[in-house]
Amino acid sequence: MPEGTGTQLTRQRQELSIFHDVAKALTSSLDLDSILQTIMEKMAEYFRPDTWSLLMVDEQKNELYFAIAVGPAAETLRDIRLKVGEGIAGWVAKHGEQVILPDVESDPRFAKRIDEATQCETRSVICVPLRSRLRVLGVIQLVNADISQFSEQEVFFLQALCDYAAIAIENARWVEKIQELTITDDCTGLYNARHLYKTLETEVYRSSRFGYEFSVLFIDLDHFKQVNDTHGHLIGSKLLSEIGYLVKAQLRLIDFAFRYGGDEFVVLLPQTGKDQALVVAKRLRDALRASCFCRDESLNLNVRASIGLATYPHDARDAHEIIRQADEMMYVVKNTTRDNIGIAQRGVMK
Numbered sequence: 230m231p232e233g234t235g236t237q238l239t240r241q242r243q244e245l246s247i248f249h250d251v252a253k254a255l256t257s258s259l260d261l262d263s264i265l266q267t268i269m270e271k272m273a274e275y276f277r278p279d280t281w282s283l284l285m286v287d288e289q290k291n292e293l294y295f296a297i298a299v300g301p302a303a304e305t306l307r308d309i310r311l312k313v314g315e316g317i318a319g320w321v322a323k324h325g326e327q328v329i330l331p332d333v334e335s336d337p338r339f340a341k342r343i344d345e346a347t348q349c350e351t352r353s354v355i356c357v358p359l360r361s362r363l364r365v366l367g368v369i370q371l372v373n374a375d376i377s378q379f380s381e382q383e384v385f386f387l388q389a390l391c392d393y394a395a396i397a398i399e400n401a402r403w404v405e406k407i408q409e410l411t412i413t414d415d416c417t418g419l420y421n422a423r424h425l426y427k428t429l430e431t432e433v434y435r436s437s438r439f440g441y442e443f444s445v446l447f448i449d450l451d452h453f454k455q456v457n458d459t460h461g462h463l464i465g466s467k468l469l470s471e472i473g474y475l476v477k478a479q480l481r482l483i484d485f486a487f488r489y490g491g492d493e494f495v496v497l498l499p500q501t502g503k504d505q506a507l508v509v510a511k512r513l514r515d516a517l518r519a520s521c522f523c524r525d526e527s528l529n530l531n532v533r534a535s536i537g538l539a540t541y542p543h544d545a546r547d548a549h550e551i552i553r554q555a556d557e558m559m560y561v562v563k564n565t566t567r568d569n570i571g572i573a574q575r576g577v578m579k
Contacts, residue, residue, distance in 0.1 A: 251268055295307050328483045329384070360395055367412045450557070475520060484497065517533055537571045555573070
């Protein structure tokens with residue numbers, strides 16, 4: 230067998246092995262990072278560049294950032310951003326066409342500032358777009374690979390790997406969107422009741438294990454039906470959306486806000502005792518008292534709320550019971566003063 234044929238067969242076997250590993254990663258995992266890492270590692274194993282990287286497109290800023298970078302310049306590259314259109318990678322992102330350059334110095338598109346920042350010398354570059362239908366999701370870049378060995382077969386193989394990466398990114402984004410739709414209330418943007426009980430179960434387990442307290446606020450808007458009856462359901466939905474935004478604005482990053490249903494909201498305050506939770510409840514009550522809603526519609530609606538408060542583990546020891554206790558205290562307020570706070574085992578605030 231001629232030597233060239235043997236080398237070719239070895240390369241073909243290597244390609245088949247890599248395709249098998251990448252396909253396995255795609256079908257066995259929904260974790261985008263691990264799939265991309267597999268694809269990039271196999272690519273580096275085959276083409277042996279000095280540095281290889283995956284640049285993702287940030288569509289809001291019209292920029293590229295280094296999502297994965299391996300090689301001597303990796304640490305520096307993570308802090309660098311390119312405008313779409315800047316440098317070889319930027320050009321590829323803008324035009325959606327691959328570029329194979331044996332000598333970058335001869336190409337006016339080459340951005341020298343990257344080499345200046347990394348203190349590395351780029352001699353050759355291979356840049357391939359990750360395309361999804363009509364847009365470019367990112368760019369895979371191989372620096373200083375052996376381009377002299379680059380045939381049509383290698384080009385086809387590289388493009389196939391990039392297509393796999395694009396499929397993985399698109400799949401992950403669709404999964405993310407579907408997950409958001411299943412746990413988010415589309416009117417307020419807050420989490421929905423389905424997600425509330427999953428989150429509460431997790432918080433009960435965590436708090437039980439580490440000896441934490443947590444508190445729940447159950448919020449019901451006062452006289453909300455009158456808003457719907459007077460101004461219609463579109464204004465009612467707009468009001469709920471604005472109140473959802475107000476509730477979230479009063480909370481810490483570790484807190485959770487849910488739309489429970491209708492005009493009812495639930496707030497989960499992790500690692501928060503009853504007295505601290507009361508401070509939050511008062512802040513929410515006072516923010517509602519001080520706010521006017523639907524100003525864009527020239528209505529300036531003022532809405533108040535009845536709020537119930539319960540704390541784990543003093544008032545309840547499971548997810549459904551803590552909600553029931555907070556809901557019960559909310560009804561005590563609703564049936565007496567309204568616009569106030571009911572606290573489990575303490576009664577309505579004076």
